[in-house]
Amino acid sequence: MKPNQIKILKFGFNYGLITGGIGILYTVLLIFTNKLYDQSLTKSLTGLVLLILPVILAIVNFKKQNNNDLSVGQAIGVGIVTALTAALITILFTLILTNFIVPDFWDKSAEYNSMLMKQQTPNITAEQLQNKIASQRKLAWITYPFILLFNLAIGFITSLIAGIALKTTEKM
Numbered sequence: 001m002k003p004n005q006i007k008i009l010k011f012g013f014n015y016g017l018i019t020g021g022i023g024i025l026y027t028v029l030l031i032f033t034n035k036l037y038d039q040s041l042t043k044s045l046t047g048l049v050l051l052i053l054p055v056i057l058a059i060v061n062f063k064k065q066n067n068n069d070l071s072v073g074q075a076i077g078v079g080i081v082t083a084l085t086a087a088l089i090t091i092l093f094t095l096i097l098t099n100f101i102v103p104d105f106w107d108k109s110a111e112y113n114s115m116l117m118k119q120q121t122p123n124i125t126a127e128q129l130q131n132k133i134a135s136q137r138k139l140a141w142i143t144y145p146f147i148l149l150f151n152l153a154i155g156f157i158t159s160l161i162a163g164i165a166l167k168t169t170e171k172m
Helices: 003-032 041-065 072-101 105-120 126-138 140-166
Strands: none
Touching (some): 003 041, 041 072, 072 105, 072 140, 105 126, 126 140
């Protein structure tokens, strides 16, 4: 590996650890404020910002430490490694959360979703509601690959935009 590739991996990994740690702290805050099951737009946007900002900061700091030199490819590399590391930490923490910290997580989540469905669709029958909740429980495993794919997609888009905005133009 070239020194620059190692530098990209190091930056991405370190910022990914920070991003994953921030995500864990955010989840702990949600637990203590009884908002863990909340599906509000504010919660979703906050989580998104907590992923996007560290990716941008990683790219900006990479450029600073690289003699103010940055290519779009380097930005994407730093962003993808950051997002991948954060995703793996998030997946590991989610497994620990749902199996040990809050072992009845999926049951409580189903209750919350059931309540929301009743509010949104007042004329839903009990049988239809039970079928929807049962389907959701069967698909709980999809959470883990979704976290990975979502983080990678957001990391790629963010790093592409940041890379285009921050790239160093060649001097003539």
